[in-house]
């Protein structure tokens with residue numbers, strides 16, 4: 001009641017109902033891969049929630065502080081306030097370690113989910129016109145997520161992260177001409193400067209998260225505005241979106257996923273140790289530890305630094321320090337390539353039309369090959385970052401391992417890319433539905449170049465209104481004082497109900513024509529009966545009902561027997 | 576005594592860690608990684624039972640002749656296959672024998688830790704015999720020291736090789752600085768004073784006896800489970816092991832959840 005009135009009062013003043021009605025009716029495609037981005041979104045929410053708690057206890061300062069607390073090996077030791085407060089958070093603050101670990105696990109999974117989401121977008125061609133802008137926003141968010149992960153990781157001022165920070169500083173310093181100036185500007189002095197931690201802190205908890213929140217909003221707004229893309233399928237065209245409505249179907253699903261994300265993150269935070277800074281000790285410029293790695297999402301950079309041979313490269317008479325190439329150049333090229341990909345593909349492939357239907361990954365073998373090649377390359381780099389761990393476990397010399405990895409990083413990506421290209425082509429030409437069904441003949445055919453005019457040309461044909469597609473029709477009917485319609489394809493067994501009710505028959509016909517151009521309309525008297533539930537469902541429900549009935553009966557009988565015996569102390573109606 | 580494998584002696588692998596390590600290895604290097612080398616039975620393992628009538632000196636000499644002389648020479652003067660033991664002292668001999676490093680089996684670049692081949696008395700006799708070659712540090716006496724001082728000393732002197740968390744790390748030529756979770760306090764002190772293999776010697780001018788006590792106290796504490804306050808330590812392998820768990824366990828679960836939810840909607 002009160003809620004109703006409140007809603008009406010707000011609506012009277014802000015006129016939100018047309019907007020919300022539209023938003024609640026937004027349709028989300030059913031395929032699970034459309035929820036990957038949501039995993040990232042919900043990890044971000046978890047990061048903000050846990051981060052706020054950490055901010056209450058974290059002291060972002062490099063001033064001296066004596067730690068007194070439950071961790072005996074550091075009790076009475078003078079360290080930086082940042083480090084001391086992180087150890088306090090871990091050992092002395094109630095729930096501090098749980099929240100700290102959950103924050104860190106969320107960071108790892110946040111970036112991982114963004115990456116998986118990006119891979120999905122990439123291989124299905126969802127970045128094509130008209131969604132290039134959103135691709136740019138997404139890549140920017142990835143960049144910011146990496147930056148925020150790294151600043152957060154560096155703030156506690158422990159030995160391990162301090163070593164990482166020093167490496168990044170030396171990479172920035174290696175930029176010709178402006179390097180040392182950039183470092184001085186960023187740190188406000190030489191490397192372990194007093195300004196460093198406060199600046200990292202402001203960047204980490206304010207600047208980057210604020211930009212991220214803004215970009216997430218833009219990202220989602222664009223998805224709503226442009227509508228979702230979808231995989232091709234019966235009843236799915238370039239002009240419609242088939243799936244679940246935002247409210248209530250999709251909302252429930254999404255809330256369930258949110259709870260899943262929180263459950264997994266907090267379970268990890270409580271059960272699996274991450275970044276035990278108390279063991280690593282406070283950062284001291286003269287000290288080091290080994291093995292030493294950064295978090296996985298920056299490990300590719302670390303791996304590249306380890307792989308790059310110590311060459312002395314002179315450009316225009318200047319010695320360019322070695323970290324410049326694997327550090328600055330590789331990072332720059334990676335993100336430039338990511339930003340530029342939609343445009344590169346358009347220029348090289350000549351496909352300038354807008355797409356609402358997604359590619360299946362196999363539809364575009366070149367994209368497949370390039371993508372797999374890049375992923376393999378970065379995977380090898382991440383493995384390289386762990387060379388010291390591998391060398392210890394395998395008891396092989398680090399240098400031999402590095403030399404092997406130097407070969408692998410050049411060979412493996414090419415092989416994997418070529419293989420992916422061939423497989424995609426074989427899948428597309430042949431009639432195997434999935435990888436396991438490929439035959440040798442398919443593979444052999446894939447090795448020959450395409451004869452013009454095969455699937456490629458066919459797939460590129462713009463969709464025309466179909467004058468008569470047998471079995472397809474649009475049904476319209478009045479429902480109270482509104483009109484509804486649905487699409488039906490009897491041979492394929494598909495029936496898709498439109499998500500919006502309109503006031504006149506004409507409007508209903510128009511929106512049906514937009515979604516399914518050229519399909520015949522028929523008027524039907526009333527809403528069709530709901531589809532029968534699946535067989536398993538029905539059986540389950542029937543058995544459930546029977547079981548319930550039987551157990552009720554048994555309970556009633558037992559109760560009666562108890563009562564007749566006069567009750568033994570705990571009968572329900574004994575006094 | 577039977578065949579002994581080095582895998583079975585790696586007790587610093589907790590069961591939980593083994594799973595993760597296994598995953599890491601299998602992922603990064605394939606099954607080859609799991610085939611740990613098997614050590615042949617040491618030649619001296621069938622040493623004669625202690626002989627009540629012989630003095631310890633004779634016993635030590637006999638054991639040495641049977642088990643060590645082939646590499647280190649009859650008088651401990653050294654040979655092609657092993658260095659001279661003249662002047663290494665009792666601490667070194669006790670360290671090598673009580674950690675099961677000596678006698679080494681065959682040609683491996685670095686002697687490895689394992690179950691000691693000899694009993695405590697046999698070790699004492701052998702140590703006495705090696706001591707009779709002259710010189711070298713005595714077996715240190717260890718007392719409880721300060722944890723805090725020990726942590727600082729460890730960070731400054733040992734962490735670059737053994738890792739801040741004591742996990743060990745690779746050095747040059749396929750040598751590794753081993754994990755420190757199995758060493759007893761006396762062995763830690765011996766290692767500090769003797770500098771086995773590629774490890775540097777820390778004589779009393781560098782680390783006083785008191786500092787050695789602090790160090791042994793801290794190293795002993797490092798293996799304590801309750802330092803892993805946050806849960807499963809993942810072998811204390813650091814960020815990459817954590818990343819692996821994030822990808823395989825967490826993201827795996829979440830993608831499965833998304834698939835499940837998507838499927839439920841699609842039916």
Ligand code: HEM
Pocket residue numbers: 044047048050051052054055058086089100103104107110144145148149150151152153154155156204205209212274275
């Ligand atoms: C893009 C989102 C974010 C990422 C990727 C991220 C990542 C990280 C990481 C990896 C750490 C190191 C944790 C550790 O010590 O083990 C950290 C620490 C921290 N984060 Fe975040 N974070 C994010 C957002 C936030 C937000 C929004 C806040 C505050 C409102 C916050 C507050 C903190 C604080 C106070 C610390 C230091 C405490 C500590 O290290 O224990 N973070 N962050």
